[in-house]
Amino acid sequence: MRDDDILIGSLMEDSWLTLEQVAAACMVDSAWLVRHIEEGLFPHAESVAGTWRFSGSSLLRARRMRQIERDFDAVPELAALVADLLEEMDALRGQSRRSGMG
Amino acid sequence: MQFKDYYQTLGVTRDVTADDLKKAFRKLARKYHPDVSKEVDAELHMKEVNEAYAVLSDPEKRAAYDQLGRGYQPGQDFRPPPDWDAGFEFSGQGYSPHEAADFSDFFAELFGRMGGAHAGARHTHAGFRAQGEDHHAKVLLDLDDAFSGATRQIALRVPQMDAHGRVQLTTRTLSVKIPKGVRAGQVIRLAGQGAPGMGGAPAGDLLLEVQFKPHPRFRTEGRDLHLTLPVAPWEAALGAIVPVDLPHGSVKVRIPEGAQSGRQLRVRGHGIPGQPPGDLLLNIQVVLPPANTPKGRELYETMARELAFDPRHQWRA
Numbered sequence: 001m002r003d004d005d006i007l008i009g010s011l012m013e014d015s016w017l018t019l020e021q022v023a024a025a026c027m028v029d030s031a032w033l034v035r036h037i038e039e040g041l042f043p044h045a046e047s048v049a050g051t052w053r054f055s056g057s058s059l060l061r062a063r064r065m066r067q068i069e070r071d072f073d074a075v076p077e078l079a080a081l082v083a084d085l086l087e088e089m090d091a092l093r094g095q096s097r098r099s100g101m102g
Numbered sequence: 103m104q105f106k107d108y109y110q111t112l113g114v115t116r117d118v119t120a121d122d123l124k125k126a127f128r129k130l131a132r133k134y135h136p137d138v139s140k141e142v143d144a145e146l147h148m149k150e151v152n153e154a155y156a157v158l159s160d161p162e163k164r165a166a167y168d169q170l171g172r173g174y175q176p177g178q179d180f181r182p183p184p185d186w187d188a189g190f191e192f193s194g195q196g197y198s199p200h201e202a203a204d205f206s207d208f209f210a211e212l213f214g215r216m217g218g219a220h221a222g223a224r225h226t227h228a229g230f231r232a233q234g235e236d237h238h239a240k241v242l243l244d245l246d247d248a249f250s251g252a253t254r255q256i257a258l259r260v261p262q263m264d265a266h267g268r269v270q271l272t273t274r275t276l277s278v279k280i281p282k283g284v285r286a287g288q289v290i291r292l293a294g295q296g297a298p299g300m301g302g303a304p305a306g307d308l309l310l311e312v313q314f315k316p317h318p319r320f321r322t323e324g325r326d327l328h329l330t331l332p333v334a335p336w337e338a339a340l341g342a343i344v345p346v347d348l349p350h351g352s353v354k355v356r357i358p359e360g361a362q363s364g365r366q367l368r369v370r371g372h373g374i375p376g377q378p379p380g381d382l383l384l385n386i387q388v389v390l391p392p393a394n395t396p397k398g399r400e401l402y403e404t405m406a407r408e409l410a411f412d413p414r415h416q417w418r419a
Binding site (some may be wrong): 006007008017020021025026039056059064071072086089094097098 | 307
């Protein structure tokens with residue numbers, strides 16, 4: 001393989017994800033994402049000078065919420081609650097793994 | 103290609119009503135939810151359940167599947183008729199073409215040639231430009247890759263539109279240089295490797311979300327590297343310098359005198375490289391030698407006799 005066949009990516013800092021990138025990556029409408037942010041169901045987003053920006057963990061949250069809404073016809077608030085619990089569980093699992101219990 | 107019985111996957115009969123189908127799907131969606139399921143291969147099962155539901159919950163697809171699958175048994179060799187070209191619009195039930203790319207070859211053969219939701223894109227108007235969508239994939243790396251950087255082959259199944267505006271599933275293999283210092287959860291952006299643009303507009307980007315394969319010894323948190331460090335009782339009590347092997351090289355770590363299990367030592371700058379680099383965090387775990395020889399027993403008995411040590415003295419305070 002020639003050297004120029006190798007793709008060189010740039011590392012995105014967490015804050016670099018835009019609304020459109022998160023929406024496309026998680027297969028949701030931008031409007032869906034904006035609605036959830038405005039209703040306070042998406043705390044991973046922050047607004048800087050009128051533009052939304054997202055941390056890397058936003059991708060997982062958006063996918064989880066969308067999946068729960070779709071699979072169970074859940075109202076967004078319930079999907080957000082489940083996503084909160086799953087995030088809490090991730091944090092606890094991470095802690096127990098790091099302390100060698102996992 | 104083997105025939106897949108979608109009714110069997112969802113545990114329903116062929117005359118199932120839409121309501122009962124939904125109920126059966128939800129039960130399984132809960133059972134195999136990848137975040138909480140204790141089932142073996144939950145993710146794989148969930149993929150199959152999603153695929154079955156994507157077909158059976160869509161009246162048009164269900165009818166086509168029923169018609170095509172008549173007389174087939176699960177696992178039986180299956181070939182769709184040569185003129186089979188249903189041209190389904192893939193929009194039902196919130197499954198996108200990208201998710202469908204994850205479904206089986208059986209599904210792709212039956213429904214892969216759908217006139218997709220993007221079919222309208224071929225009617226480009228003069229002067230109409232739209233940047234291609236960003237695509238997204240997860241990439242599983244070895245922890246070592248974060249220390250030295252690496253070039254990895256990544257295979258992606260992507261729906262692509264052909265000249266007739268139909269969506270076909272194709273496999274794209276990319277060689278990607280993984281930059282040194284990458285962390286779990288971080289996104290690598292490959293400019294211009296997403297969906298093609300329309301009307302001469304630039305293509306979208308491909309976003310690769312990084313995850314590490316589980317490592318038998320190390321865990322990561324951001325750039326910090328966590329490791330359980332087993333130490334002998336005398337190393338913990340008297341202090342010691344012990345060598346610790348890392349993904350790249352090794353370091354010598356000083357165990358302070360009087361260290362106890364559960365205490366954490368931080369070695370600055372020996373985590374995943376970067377600006378600044380992460381730290382190495384060692385969780386001390388005192389491991390007792392067994393008392394399974396006369397000498398071993400004698401040493402423990404001497405300690406018991408001669409050390410005034412009560413591990414539960416706090417209970418009596």
